[in-house]
Amino acid sequence: MNYFIQQLINGLTLGSIYGLIAIGYTMVYGIIGMINFAHGDVFMVGAFVSLITVIVFGITGTTSIALGIGALILVAAISMIIAGIYGWTIERLAYRPLRGSFRLAPLITAIGVSIFLQNFVQATQGARVKPLNAIISGGFTILEGNDFVVRITYMQILIVVLTFLLMSGFTYLISKTPLGRAQRACEQDMKMAMLLGIDVNTTISTTFVIGAALAAVAGLMYLLYYGVIDFYIGFSAGIKAFTAAVLGGVGSLPGAMLGGLVIGLIEVFFAAYFSSEYKDVAAFSMLIVVLIFMPQGLLGRPEIEKV
Amino acid sequence: MSLHDQTSPSLLPMIKRSVIATIIAFFLFLPTLGLKTTASGGVDGLFLTYRWLLLGIGCGFIFVIRMAYELFWAPKDGDQKPAKTQSALAKTLGSAKIAKSVGPLLLAFAIVFPFLPFSDRYILDLGILIITYVMLGWGLQIVVGLAGLLDLGYVAFYAVGAYSYALLSIHFGFGFWMCLPLAGLLAATWGIVLGFPVLRLRGDYLAIVTLAFGEIIRVILLNWRGFTGGSNGLSSIPRPSFFGLPFNQEPGGFAATFGLEYSSMQRIVFLYFLILALAVFTFFVTARLRRLPIGRAWEALREDEIACRSLGINTVNTKLSAFAIGAMFGGFAGSFFAAKQAFVSPESFNFMESATILAIVVLGGMSSQLGVVFSAIAMVGGVELLRQLQFLKVIFGNDFDPSQLRLLLFGLAMVLMMLWRPRGLVSTRMPTVFLKDKKTVSAAMISQGRG
Numbered sequence: 001m002n003y004f005i006q007q008l009i010n011g012l013t014l015g016s017i018y019g020l021i022a023i024g025y026t027m028v029y030g031i032i033g034m035i036n037f038a039h040g041d042v043f044m045v046g047a048f049v050s051l052i053t054v055i056v057f058g059i060t061g062t063t064s065i066a067l068g069i070g071a072l073i074l075v076a077a078i079s080m081i082i083a084g085i086y087g088w089t090i091e092r093l094a095y096r097p098l099r100g101s102f103r104l105a106p107l108i109t110a111i112g113v114s115i116f117l118q119n120f121v122q123a124t125q126g127a128r129v130k131p132l133n134a135i136i137s138g139g140f141t142i143l144e145g146n147d148f149v150v151r152i153t154y155m156q157i158l159i160v161v162l163t164f165l166l167m168s169g170f171t172y173l174i175s176k177t178p179l180g181r182a183q184r185a186c187e188q189d190m191k192m193a194m195l196l197g198i199d200v201n202t203t204i205s206t207t208f209v210i211g212a213a214l215a216a217v218a219g220l221m222y223l224l225y226y227g228v229i230d231f232y233i234g235f236s237a238g239i240k241a242f243t244a245a246v247l248g249g250v251g252s253l254p255g256a257m258l259g260g261l262v263i264g265l266i267e268v269f270f271a272a273y274f275s276s277e278y279k280d281v282a283a284f285s286m287l288i289v290v291l292i293f294m295p296q297g298l299l300g301r302p303e304i305e306k307v
Numbered sequence: 308m309s310l311h312d313q314t315s316p317s318l319l320p321m322i323k324r325s326v327i328a329t330i331i332a333f334f335l336f337l338p339t340l341g342l343k344t345t346a347s348g349g350v351d352g353l354f355l356t357y358r359w360l361l362l363g364i365g366c367g368f369i370f371v372i373r374m375a376y377e378l379f380w381a382p383k384d385g386d387q388k389p390a391k392t393q394s395a396l397a398k399t400l401g402s403a404k405i406a407k408s409v410g411p412l413l414l415a416f417a418i419v420f421p422f423l424p425f426s427d428r429y430i431l432d433l434g435i436l437i438i439t440y441v442m443l444g445w446g447l448q449i450v451v452g453l454a455g456l457l458d459l460g461y462v463a464f465y466a467v468g469a470y471s472y473a474l475l476s477i478h479f480g481f482g483f484w485m486c487l488p489l490a491g492l493l494a495a496t497w498g499i500v501l502g503f504p505v506l507r508l509r510g511d512y513l514a515i516v517t518l519a520f521g522e523i524i525r526v527i528l529l530n531w532r533g534f535t536g537g538s539n540g541l542s543s544i545p546r547p548s549f550f551g552l553p554f555n556q557e558p559g560g561f562a563a564t565f566g567l568e569y570s571s572m573q574r575i576v577f578l579y580f581l582i583l584a585l586a587v588f589t590f591f592v593t594a595r596l597r598r599l600p601i602g603r604a605w606e607a608l609r610e611d612e613i614a615c616r617s618l619g620i621n622t623v624n625t626k627l628s629a630f631a632i633g634a635m636f637g638g639f640a641g642s643f644f645a646a647k648q649a650f651v652s653p654e655s656f657n658f659m660e661s662a663t664i665l666a667i668v669v670l671g672g673m674s675s676q677l678g679v680v681f682s683a684i685a686m687v688g689g690v691e692l693l694r695q696l697q698f699l700k701v702i703f704g705n706d707f708d709p710s711q712l713r714l715l716l717f718g719l720a721m722v723l724m725m726l727w728r729p730r731g732l733v734s735t736r737m738p739t740v741f742l743k744d745k746k747t748v749s750a751a752m753i754s755q756g757r758g
Contacts, residue, residue, distance in 0.1 A: 035514070085331060097726050102729065104673075107457070114718070116719050119712075287516065292507065
């Protein structure tokens, strides 16, 4: 039982990270109807920028708490900004010229961008894995059973709380602000939105920037949680986050979060009870099962096919 | 801005835009190019090296590119956007008459290729690689180009073919010619097995599910150690023989039987002709299939699935046959790959391969068989050329590895070629069914909406 609770906590943490990445997918898919294949790699770039900034600031586990928290917020801000610029540039250079072209074209450029980013980071930062000593360590023991001790680390609390805060902020942004209104308008009918005076290009760019910034936060959390990154983490994390977005219902923000949590839990429980080698198979199978039996996702609207 | 003299476009805004681009590039490159994390080997983990020079070079490079873009390619203010005309290449390759003569010429060149004076082992290996990709491209073209089903996991069938040959020949001692049809059959079966669940999906969703399938197969190959050898792969796979004559120095070998002097090149040349024959076989089968009712059903399915169904075409059978036949050619190619390498491991069947094959098909113009040949030469041959970038070591120092740059430029080329010609190199579509006379439909006039 205790083992189960421990896995539940681990799964929620991992799911939060997936959920944050999934927002980028779901927003972009909602607004321009393309899979931003490079999004997973933006997450990876975010993790690398965070790593580099952490080292530049010299943050270690021994830094005093107040200073450490301030510096980490700064790290998060910097990697959000830089990942945001990456997101903006990718959209501007690789996707915007192909808007209105046939469906496959932006998908191919997205794959191209993904390959480019992976190899760019590999070439500039090296192919080896990058370890980082734990910065936030320690935690509580919440349950002490006869054979297994359930622990929740400060890092896990931070991840879940931060994700919750970002999600609330973002939901507010989408539902209450003019930017969110413009985004929803573009999502529903881009041509009509344009006719009504919404700057569609800016709105789409902003969507990419926001998605990339959230992915960068996810990257930072991944870095701090696992303490090791390499240039390849974006690929599988990207597919899993996309699965989360589809599972939750494409275009739905709470859905992306819910989907992220479900995928995180599935992965962790599968690894804990069956086989850790095949945990990716479990996550990918989930994607297939969801798409086949529930293509509209948990919280999405069913798509009506018109002739 | 239109007040300026037409002949001298004002430089100032151009420089301004270029500077902005450079500033953006500076922020993009600052953490990745300017700073490098290096493992110190000690307990403190990582330390930083600063590479201001490299950062400067990167930014300067962006500035130059952007200026060049402004000066030469950007649409000038006040210009009428020129109506997009077909490029000369597309016109040439698109017209039926020339296409008819280019094909046989290419084939003739491919046949004499091994006997040309410059064809050493390296060039022949490259030729084999390119033809393998041409064959894979033709196979995938059935699924993506003809039936319009976007498949990102095609490499799974390649893997099935390769492992079928490897396992059958290691455990049962089957020869290449016996394994080839079996590998094709197994791959086709997998095509149906994987195709069946995704019948209802289309477009991007289909793409992501096939990608997931490809990854699942790779993960299984990687972890099912007892059967597939795990990450070590399977080695010492028997090499194919010339109708029972092995390529070795033994008295019963190929060279001795024909009274030739033994040379390791004989096997390479044989492999070259083997893959050429397989590719030509693929070409003829797909070219014939296009004219059969099934091929027309594929094309109808690509254009409009609902209309297709309303006209009484069985879309289930049509889709499954496309998956199966496409997979079968992937299986043939995989079987050849295993025979050539005498070694298979899951690393050869990662997503990059699928992406490469898909890029070849899309850049080739989706449904042009000739286009696949040209884009395979461009993608595989071009990438191979980048291996020759050793001179860059002089500039960047010895720990610089040009082969990393190879894939980086590959990704970049994928983006640029897509931006340059979104519909591929040969972007005309020849309707297979026509009334009275054949009219070439220009790509610009086709409104292909669904992926």
